[in-house]
Amino acid sequence: MNRVENKLVLVTGASSGIGEACAKRFAACGASLILVARREERLLRLQQVLASETDVSVHAHRVDVRDRESVEGLAAQLEKTELVPDILVNNAGLSRGLCKFQEGEFVDWDEMIDTNVKGLLNVSRCIVPMMLTRNSGHIVNVGSIAGHVVYPGGNVYNATKYAVRALTEAMNIDLVGTNIRVSSVDPGATETEFSQVRFHGDKKRAKAVYDGFEPLTGDDIADAILYVVNTPAHVNVANLVILPTAQRNPYVVHVKGGAGRKR
Ligand code: NDP
Ligand code: 8X3
Numbered sequence: 371m372n373r374v375e376n377k378l379v380l381v382t383g384a385s386s387g388i389g390e391a392c393a394k395r396f397a398a399c400g401a402s403l404i405l406v407a408r409r410e411e412r413l414l415r416l417q418q419v420l421a422s423e424t425d426v427s428v429h430a431h432r433v434d435v436r437d438r439e440s441v442e443g444l445a446a447q448l449e450k451t452e453l454v455p456d457i458l459v460n461n462a463g464l465s466r467g468l469c470k471f472q473e474g475e476f477v478d479w480d481e482m483i484d485t486n487v488k489g490l491l492n493v494s495r496c497i498v499p500m501m502l503t504r505n506s507g508h509i510v511n512v513g514s515i516a517g518h519v520v521y522p523g524g525n526v527y528n529a530t531k532y533a534v535r536a537l538t539e540a541m542n543i544d545l546v547g548t549n550i551r552v553s554s555v556d557p558g559a560t561e562t563e564f565s566q567v568r569f570h571g572d573k574k575r576a577k578a579v580y581d582g583f584e585p586l587t588g589d590d591i592a593d594a595i596l597y598v599v600n601t602p603a604h605v606n607v608a609n610l611v612i613l614p615t616a617q618r619n620p621y622v623v624h625v626k627g628g629a630g631r632k633r
Pocket of ligand 1: 382385386387406407410433463489512513557559560563567588
């Protein structure tokens with residue numbers, strides 16, 4: 371059964387990877403979209419592709435989720451035009467660097483905390499009241515296996531994803547008695563632009579992260595998110611952890627040739 375047809379879905383971080391895959395999956399199911407990211411040209415390209423392949427309406431907004439005023443501006447615009455999202459996918463996020471805590475760069479830490487934690491808070495704080503006025507909605511936070519198990523060099527990224535897990539739980543508790551559901555989908559290694567961003571554009575190092583095993587794809591995660599939001603209204607999947615078969619936790623990965631996973 372398709373319960374997302376004719377729904378309005380807001381996806382943050384829709385210009386790449388998991389967010390872009392979500393946009394394509396939701397559009398194929400007949401859901402309209404509000405796409406958010408900083409790289410507007412990519413959003414516009416995706417909007418064009420979806421317009422040529424589907425009948426759904428697609429709105430693209432260049433918004434930096436770290437910029438509270440910009441997020442508030444988007445929410446005000448949506449409210450004014452009566453575009454209240456039925457589903458919010460809090461996906462925008464990133465990792466910067468992979469080194470010992472004592473060698474970490476403040477600038478990387480700020481970017482991760484501001485995006486993964488404060489960005490998710492900014493968007494949720496603006497959209498949830500709109501959902502509350504209708505007493506319906508579903509929020510899906512994209513967490514990570516990194517929010518369940520800490521790995522060497524993951525320190526601050528791990529902390530941000532532990533925070534996402536705590537916030538999913540907190541939102542669920544605070545929204546008890548309403549029809550608004552909150553879920554988190556927590557992936558393991560997924561080949562997107564994630565590692566390129568983590569390693570500040572070093573494509574060779576990023577590629578090596580996925581050497582010797584089959585990682586997940588953005589489509590795998592989009593399928594999981596679709597499953598979560600397509601459940602009946604009385605069902606709330608609180609947390610869904612999804613890993614490649616070759617990966618059993620962040621650092622237990624079966625790599626062909628046995629060289630070990632290079633992060
Ligand atoms: P990508 O780098 O491919 O995509 C990240 C997306 O987030 C981009 O669309 C980017 O858009 C957007 N984004 C980043 N910063 C901001 C910002 N300040 N404001 C708005 N949008 C922003 O990586 P993934 O698709 O893999 O990452 C998506 C989510 O999945 C993240 O939260 C990540 O932590 C999580 N995740 C990823 C895993 C993986 O192995 N890939 C595993 C577990 C979780 P733009 O740059 O245009 O703003
Ligand atoms: C991304 C997955 O294990 O590289 O959140 O941190 S991992």
